[in-house]
Amino acid sequence: MRTSFALAIAATIVAPVLFGQGQGKGKEKGKAAAPPAVSVPHDPHDLSGVWKRAGGVLTMSNETPPMTPWGKARFDAAKPVYGPRAVPGGLGNDPMSTCDPLGMPRNLFLEVSIYPMELVQTPNRVFQFFEWAHSYRVIWTDGRELPKDPDPQWMGYSVGKWEGDTFVVKSLGFDERTWLDHFGNPVSDDMTLEERYHRVDRDTLEVNMTITAPKAYTKPWVSEKKTFKLAPPKTDLQELFCVPSEEQRFNKLVRDPGSGLVNK
Amino acid sequence: MKRPLKAIGSVALGLLASYTSLLAHHGTSNYSTTAQTITLTGTVTEFVWSNPHVYLLFDVKDDKGATVHWAGEMNSPGVLKNAGWTKNTLKAGDQVTVTLRPNKFGTPVGLLSRANMLVNGKPLQIGPEQ
Numbered sequence: 001m002r003t004s005f006a007l008a009i010a011a012t013i014v015a016p017v018l019f020g021q022g023q024g025k026g027k028e029k030g031k032a033a034a035p036p037a038v039s040v041p042h043d044p045h046d047l048s049g050v051w052k053r054a055g056g057v058l059t060m061s062n063e064t065p066p067m068t069p070w071g072k073a074r075f076d077a078a079k080p081v082y083g084p085r086a087v088p089g090g091l092g093n094d095p096m097s098t099c100d101p102l103g104m105p106r107n108l109f110l111e112v113s114i115y116p117m118e119l120v121q122t123p124n125r126v127f128q129f130f131e132w133a134h135s136y137r138v139i140w141t142d143g144r145e146l147p148k149d150p151d152p153q154w155m156g157y158s159v160g161k162w163e164g165d166t167f168v169v170k171s172l173g174f175d176e177r178t179w180l181d182h183f184g185n186p187v188s189d190d191m192t193l194e195e196r197y198h199r200v201d202r203d204t205l206e207v208n209m210t211i212t213a214p215k216a217y218t219k220p221w222v223s224e225k226k227t228f229k230l231a232p233p234k235t236d237l238q239e240l241f242c243v244p245s246e247e248q249r250f251n252k253l254v255r256d257p258g259s260g261l262v263n264k
Numbered sequence: 265m266k267r268p269l270k271a272i273g274s275v276a277l278g279l280l281a282s283y284t285s286l287l288a289h290h291g292t293s294n295y296s297t298t299a300q301t302i303t304l305t306g307t308v309t310e311f312v313w314s315n316p317h318v319y320l321l322f323d324v325k326d327d328k329g330a331t332v333h334w335a336g337e338m339n340s341p342g343v344l345k346n347a348g349w350t351k352n353t354l355k356a357g358d359q360v361t362v363t364l365r366p367n368k369f370g371t372p373v374g375l376l377s378r379a380n381m382l383v384n385g386k387p388l389q390i391g392p393e394q
Binding site: 088131132133253254 | 288289290291292293294295312314315316317319321335337340341342343345346367368369370371372373374
């Protein structure tokens with residue numbers, strides 16, 4: 001049920017965000033269908049660009065693996081504000097409601113459908129900038145190994161290398177205070193994440209992910225294919241901090257009274 | 265001050281225009297999930313250009329002449345900026361007619377649509393309709 005709701009959100013909310021302005025055009029009779037996209041040469045080893053997700057579920061996939069008792073306890077303690085277990089905003093405990101970082105892989109689920117992310121390649125690392133919360137992560141490409149038993153980080157530690165035309169990113173050392181997604185699925189500090197980025201054409205970036213987190217899930221969780229589209233030229237990432245002081249006033253004046261918590 | 269929505273004046277039910285861009289980081293389950301919206305006319309007291317949400321504070325007279333302080337939640341400054349808005353698009357004292365998706369608890373807070381807004385009697389037309 002949880003996962004089907006994720007699909008429902010994707011279909012009814014996210015997709016219209018992305019495609020709303022184009023709705024109806026395809027229904028116009030008497031007009032020729034749009035020609036197929038022109039194949040524009042691109043360097044498959046260049047992921048640079050501003051990207052937005054184009055639909056899809058808002059978690060790894062519809063196939064949530066069974067949870068361990070620890071994972072189930074974390075899941076039960078989570079009070080999400082999205083999905084079938086959603087509570088009003090003021091009654092939830094989603095870390096992002098207090099401007100905590102989303103972490104990974106959550107940064108690649110919902111927010112990137114609305115607020116884009118940008119990939120920037122340098123000789124020894126790839127930067128991934130997220131408009132949401134004005135945050136970024138570093139993917140090292142200088143050949144270093146992942147650290148052994150590192151202290152947890154919100155974004156974890158990441159190294160990447162090319163396998164053919166696929167950029168493979170391996171990460172670990174995550175902070176288990178994050179949630180995996182908006183539905184309160186857990187992250188554990190033993191989680192490893194593999195992301196496989198493939199720019200199939202100039203305008204399309206596909207990402208497949210696998211998490212392995214034996215403390216939380218009894219088997220690896222393989223994602224559906226996530227598709228990103230290149231944003232129009234001149235799309236700039238905006239300054240979208242989650243500002244705690246502004247959030248507090250917003251909560252007092254909007255979120256909490258709108259949740260029936262307090263009277264204005 | 266909690267007032268049932270039915271006691272508030274200037275309320276008209278309408279079809280949900282478009283709230284597709286109003287995904288809130290704190291969720292939207294507190295707001296009506298129906299296709300019904302309300303339309304309110306009032307006076308802006310503050311247009312709050314803040315992160316991660318912009319919101320509009322405005323006063324509406326109810327059917328007994330009492331002032332109700334409303335809040336209308338909007339998207340982020342960046343999203344509004346891309347749509348052509350600025351922090352000066354609305355200002356205190358403006359007379360506005362806005363469409364909102366009300367919350368389920370009867371408090372004067374809603375998700376505010378940028379579509380079909382009137383400001384000082386004139387349609388507000390900035391960028392593509394959202």
